[in-house]
Amino acid sequence: MTRAALAARAAGPDAARPARPRSLAWVPALTLGLFLGPIAVGLVGTLLPAFGLLPALGATVPTLQPWRDLAAAPGFATAVRLSAATGLASTLLALAVALSVAACWHGTRWFQALRGLLAPLLAVPHAAFAVGFAFLVAPSGWIARLASPWATGWERPPDLLLVNDPWGLALTLALAAKEVPFLLMMVIAALGQVRADQALTSARCMGYGPVAAWLKTVLPLVWPQIRLPVYAVLAFSLSVVDMALVLGPGTPPTLAVLILRWFNDPDLSLRFQAAAAASVQVALVAAAIGLFRTAEMAVGRLLRGWVVSGRRGGPATGLRVAALAGFGAVAAAAGGALAVLAVWSVAARWRFPDALPADWNLDRWTDALPGLAGPIANTVAAAALSTGIALALVLGCLEHEQRSGRGRPTSRGLWLLYAPLLVPQIGFLFGVQVLLVLVGLDGTWPALVWSHLLFVLPYVFLALADPYRALDERYARSARCMGASPGRVFRTITLPLLARPIAVAAAVGMSVSVAQYLPTVFAGAGRLPTVTTEAVALAGGGDRRALAVVAFVQMLLPLLGFAAALAAGRRR
């Protein structure tokens, strides 16, 4: 084949069209390149020491010794079991609540009300939520204080293992609560794409109960759309660090925390075993996703009989109440967490079992705010920059997709976009850190913003893709017929029409950025502290009042972002 023929073939259907003044074809390529290259390099940089290669420590001979050390390391097997159990259980629980809420309440007024709650719930950062959750449910927490001693008879906190329990139950519940809003948001987005209302109406007309109708006709349509988000939740839950530090057990902790502990151990030879464990973490996530995929097929096959059985199902009142209670618990946990943080931040003295502090003052705020000004500025700047870049890239990709007349990205494209969410952070961040040092970018703004962008971009894409694609293309066509250039159409038609979804996507992006802990630690090299790193640093113990101030600020920032986004979207 000649070079020209190759070029024509590579150009594909576009080649036949007249050349456009400015092509956007480079945007998707740049977007993927920004991510996948460094992640791949980071993975390699993390995995090499697993086979005994770490030139800085003079280790240049490949060996399997790190794996033997890992197998003998105390607590390793338990940590793997613990991560697997908490990750799978919390994902299943979150999925069960999200799907039953959608199945039971889709199409009702309740569902509309609950949609309004999703955005603020989604914005709650993991670390602050974990701290607030612990302040609520611990034996010395607010719930026990409110009920003591009049109801419980407790004059001092009961000796009960409610948080940091060796089974990871507190961690599982908190993770599930944190992920329900995200999954529900993904289900709602999917509902808009699959003509769920029509399917539901038909099934209801045939006499199916509301829940049975949803499960039999809508779920099979929705599931393929939410599969990747579910895997992202699974990968996150299996490798979360900040929440596990606050709520998980310590002897031993979950795998990701154990790896971080080894990476930070003064005994430098533990780096090798940490690298081997990081590979196990990557494999664990891959195996869990594989297991989920297999289970999906098995469940699908099992349920096929039920779907075609023709059984109509009843009103399912019990399930409806349970679903609402589940969602209510999630909302109450988030609201309660915010409230308890607020109270602790202004408490002067608050001993068990007082229901409220004996003394109040603003000392913690006046003490903390001067020192927090820098971290707050860093948090806001990192969130604004990473979200701004993500918006530009996503809009560029979507605009390119529309102009070039290509359909939606293939499922492979989606997998690539999701890659940063599916590979555990701990698996590639050490390698990324070495890479950043090599190019002299560690501890700099570009590194921090890029590391946040990895996780912000997929969420911004998710939030923006459907509204963008749902835009009636006749507006643009009319404008083009009147002679407007594609750029002008984009500026004067597309952007104003999408103002609200763009504002919401910006708020989602900022809340994702605010929540980042490990990327901030690794890429920021400790030089660019954010409210999140401050909160986790204080979470180890110490002064609940000072911790409450930082966690409250961490929770407030994304909420303000959402409020601003809603206001901006409305003004347009």
Next chain:
Amino acid sequence: MTHCVQTVAAALAGAVLLAGAAAAQAPERSWAEIEEAARGQTVHFHAWAGDTKINDYIAWAGAQLRERHGVALEHVKVSDVGEAVTLVLAEKSAGRTEGGRADLLWINGENFAAMKEAGLLYGPWAGRLPSFVHVDTEGKPTTLVDFTVPTDGLEAPWGMAQLTFYYDGAVLDEPPRTIRDLGAWAAANPGRFTYPAPPDFTGTTFLKQALVELTPDPAVLAGPVPDEAGFEAATAPLWRFLDALHPHLWRGGASFPANYAALRQLVDDGETAIAFAFNPAEASSAIERGLLPDTVRSFVLDGGTIGNTHFLAIPFNAGAKEGAMVAAEFLLSPEAQARKADPEVWGDPTVLAPSKLPPEDRQRFASIPRGPALLGPEELGRVLPEPHPSWTTRLEAAWLDRYSR
């Protein structure tokens, strides 16, 4: 593991030689020249940040340094100084031998031993600090020997620590005064005592304290762990003690607090009644700040308790070495040391010998207020030396192996 360690050790030996050679060639500058070079530098101080009173003190020091010396001190808040070791190591991996991201580290014990051995530290420099002459090297020998490892001027002493217990006087009248009595008390009062999980440094210190009291021959602890059999023989009574103690601990020994601050929180919540910290002024300072009830009192054990010194070190590739030295000098000055020793500020005992100071500086120390739960130097009793760092590492590993499976 052995293979790795050998490879590492071989590489490190080379690195140490190189570092030594470089230091020997460096031209000797006067302190005034160092101060001049420091002006305008930003010093990234990697220091544990789990306690707001310490963070506030570092912020105060930063403000003074900026005003007086034109040095900007940035507190890089870490939850474990090991993070900084990781950072320096990552930089070494990437071949960054100058302009490193960390300039000053708050460090001691096994972290220092590991970095010293790996050639990750700059120096010797500590002896060049003008205030170093006031350090109480005779009365406080741990200012020169960090967990039995000579500091060789690679780190400057910053503060003193001595394991100090405290109890809530509203709950019990007379606290136990030996490790064995503490065990008996815990058995009689289930759920009212616990200790931070090693490798947290306060938790590990509790292990070492118990080891010193229970081991048949405490003299072996001064040297490196002899061999497997020697370790077994020295630590068997400790494990017997802990095996018996754990069922009576808070949460039945199934969960442990993360650090001394979390341990203190348990006393304030009324969950436990006896706790301890490495800082003798901890209880007093916490009462002052509304973190413990004012019924809390301090005590030490009859046979003495473990004490050590914490230090400031500069990584081999620090970008602001002069600034870091000027910051360390300020932190070692009588003014900064006296402020640090004030329980209302931090309550960290000084490394200086007030007797070596001019009268006005001596007065700074004499006028420090003593809180209700602060023990005087005589009441603090005998200071027991830290075992060799190899014991720390082995104890932590053995503890994890037994209780964190």
